[in-house]
Amino acid sequence: MAQTTRMTVGQALIEFLANQWTVDGDRAERTIPATFGIFGHGNVAGIGQALKQLHHERPGRMPYRQARNEQAMVHQAVGYARMRRRRATYAAAASVGPGAANMLTGAALATANRLPALLLPSDTFATRVADPVLQQLEHPHDLGIQVTDAFRPVSRFFDRVQRPEQLFSIALAAMRVLTDPAETGAVTIALPEDVQAEALDVPVEFLQRREWRIRRPRPDRGAIALAAEAIRSAKRPVIVAGGGVLYSGAEDELRALVEATGIPVGISQAGGGVLTWDHPQNLGGVGATGTLAANRRAAEADVVIGIGTRYSDFTTASRTAFQNPNVTFVNINVASFDAYKHGTQLPVVADAREALVELAEALAGHAVDAAYAETVAREKAEWDETVDAAFAPTGLALPGQPEIIGAVQRASSPEDVVVQAAGSLPGDLHKLWRVRDPLGYHVEYAFSCMGYEIAGGMGVKRGAEADGSDRDVIVMVGDGSYLMLSTELVTAVAERIKIIVVLIQNHGYASIGHLSETVGSERFGTKYRAYDPQARGFDGEDVLPVDLAANARSYGIETIEIAPGPGAIDDLGAAIARAKASDASTVIHINSDPLIYAPDGAGWWDVPVAEESTLDSTAAARAEYLEQRRAQRQLLGDRTEGRA
Template sequence: MKLTGSQIVMEVLLEQGVDTVFGYPGGTALNVYDSLYDYSKKITHYITAHEQGAAHAADGYARSTGKTGVVFSTSGPGATNLVTGIATAYMDSVPLIAITCNVSDNMIGRDSFQEVSITGVTLPITKHNYFVNRIDDLADALRNAFRIANEGRKGPVLVDITKDVTAMKYDFEPRTPLPLSPNPKFNEKDIEEIADIINISKRPVVYFGGGVVSSGAQDELLELLNKADIPATYTMMAAGVIDYENPKNLGLIGMHGTVAANKTVDEADLVIALGTRFSDRVALNPNRFAHKAAIIQVDIDASEINKNVNINYSVIGDVREVLKALLPHVKATKHTEWIDQVTAYQKTVRVDMPGAKLRPKEIIDTICDNTDKETIYCTDAGQHQMWAAQYVKHHNMHRFITSGGLGTMGFGYGAAIGAQIANPDKRVIHITGDGSFHMNMNEACTAVTYNLPIITVIFDNRVLGMVYQWQTVFYNKHYSQTILNRKTDYAKVAEGFGLKGYDCSTLEEFEAAFKEALTINGPVWINCHIDKEERVLPMIPNGGTIDNMIVD
């Protein structure tokens, strides 16, 4: 059947099982949006306040479901406004399809109105991208985009389509989604070798990351921990894989990780790294990281092996497939002495300013104690992000959504919108700071328009908290451009957007506001005044080790 290019876009989306897209229309995208009008009963489009918010919403939709997020934009500034969202997804290995429309092919290269080579711009931050200026390439480019985004290490793919292609007609034949390329095959002898290493280890620890979530390896990981009696620590990307009450759970690792997690890795004789990349926020001093241990690394991306830390044993493959092959070779054992030693590392760290009326941990405890285990938490980047990673009572995968690799301020509200749309039956809590929130608070209009019951909790310390903390500790209190003292009245701004807002200075006020917010059918903001001297602790400085950990 003959269809226009814009109709082909819709048909391929349906082939891929897409029923939800986010975006913002514009001149070069008019044909696509005209076809979207005709497909509106099959594909629901959510318009955001800004294209960056749309990209983050598609990202949050993907992270909270395991599906592929899809975002539309027009050319020029519309496309470039997606860049931060695409880079965020790239750094955290999130499957995302960005479909942009460019000027017509005969106008390319002439500095035409709103012309940008978005494929050139996004080349370093996509798994692959396509420039489609021939209609006979369109369907295959879109189908391959979904395949590439989801096979191996997941990530974003961009498809840029010239406007004339969206108007042309072409013979279209429906197809089923392309099969994903098989995961890398690993050698059974390698599996047996690392099993032998695990079996003779006296002080093993598992350190895992987002690859466990991407591969769906939660059950296999827990089986390994229980069978071989191994404690575990994780990166932010893997929060929730192990229940926070699980005695094997050492908590977060790295710069703001727990004393127990960092001390255990430092004393271990074996580190089993699963689906994680030894980032500079974990291996702050690569030459000293796990310096007493042999290191096994399992990752689907061969480029991550020996990239940041020298590895003794490696297996390139899907984490779940590797663990399934490994488990029969791992002996059931007990590491009683090691577990007792690790338990002794658990140490209470002062986390709040003495005498403060409203403390970060108390805020998060109140949220967790009044919501269920299926609650989804979305954050921006900064102190509040780390407090959330440390204190949220994590229970399940896909329930903690944050920008780990890129550390994107302004990510949280868009991500919360995508997560709430994807999970209408679940509670979504957006935890943010006043610095981050000012970047994309305009997405409140999106939450109001679609009546999304997102509760936004603002940690308002009137400074750029994390940078302020570093300036305090390392820069002689030279507070260059970090003391904001903005006069924003969040309750009044909320009212202007058409939502309910609260202002809290004490724990009692927050408890009352939060309980009321849970009864409101629509978005809510709760502003929490906290002390600017609150710290994210523990903290290991860049280049430091456990010996340099600041705990007070």
């Protein structure tokens, strides 16, 4: 008879998670090295009690981590997971009702980014003995619907433990998805508050060490042969490298391939770091926020080799990036869903590293012609000069964002990690930031979630420390995003987690303000201004007396304020150096001019403009929008069909 031990569901789950290991080749690490939790009546007696008991019996077995917001828990888990190349993440436990609902944004972010996060939201009584309980939803047509059901569309896996005996199959299924590179994302196990505290006989086998080996499937030989044939016949090939290259640990294989063939590389936001910025084949970001060099090559490409990219609308510039009417797509991806995009007939469903090794063998002796290589080198050099000019100090009292990025770049070390997510900074960083380390660029741009930066940056720092690295994490955040979720700075203080936050104050939403102009809405609602009762709006010049530096200081964070003036950029560089020398977190506050933009990369993003309007600005924007749409590719057939 199988040996068992008597435990509650909460205790069994926490003990189970403490024994899960991810194995990637010859490397093994804890899949769930720690658990976040905010405890209320829904989970204080279940998951909360289990963590306390395990800590009492075996300290360090499953460390507890605190947070100030449930959404921030998931952001930290995602930042950690990317830094660990998806081999590990955190669990995040929330109480019933609003605690669970607060995690929904984080769940969507994890799933959109294809990054693992384990979510343990509490749920109402399975027995319904107390019905309705505090914070329970009531739908007369379906009494079973609760807040946790909202996790279904934003999770890659969802299940609810309605009875204690269901825990075993649910936990194993959740771990399978969590560690599957083709399926991973938010994994949600809903835990009714009564079931969490119920006891059952748990098989000892369930609590023993279990290893989850990351699949690295090799490509089909026929698919590689067809891909190599298409690439050999190409005159102007280009690679689009995405996050899958990093998650596979394939940057060395990518570098070897492009050095042998001379094929240039455009990089997605998630792919930042696949090549160092000064590599001869690295043309920088591609797409709506891409560089002029990468977008020129993409526009003329006859073969596009997508490696580990999901081809978001920013990467494809809303299907305007690839202008060759006869362009062919060779898509290498561990997920068939992504490998078949753009209607390709040349999908390679495989791990990026394994596919690159075999593709390099199939392309042995092949290289682009000298004229194409010369074009690539010239356009890269031209863009590098453009970036140099954008970084050059202007002496303006309010520097532009490109100048600020340049100052941070100069003051940072090659191994430092820049973290960003939302606003105008992702676009500027994609064009301008010079990545010098495979894990040195962390821009969350699948969900582009305002408020991600500080919590995500802390997850990145935790991930670096797990490798024994003391590299600095530099969080760049605008005032709008800072106001969304700055409270996690308290966690940084409590746990002595060092991050450097560069807080750029421009008194509004710089990115959306610019977008508003392009669609003819004249920055409506995008400025932080006092309400004007006569004009009935916020478009005046009465800037709010909000002191974000004082706010940061109130959390117990060392704060450096950069005064406006011709020396602001030099002062910023000195502040970064001071922050790097410190053992504690630092917030550096600097004012900027939101109307100074990064150099144009000839990218476009499809944001529809109103067909009818009484505003001249909107009518003009509509005409420009229709002109841009003419360049949009259809999935199949003539790209201009139906674009008039």
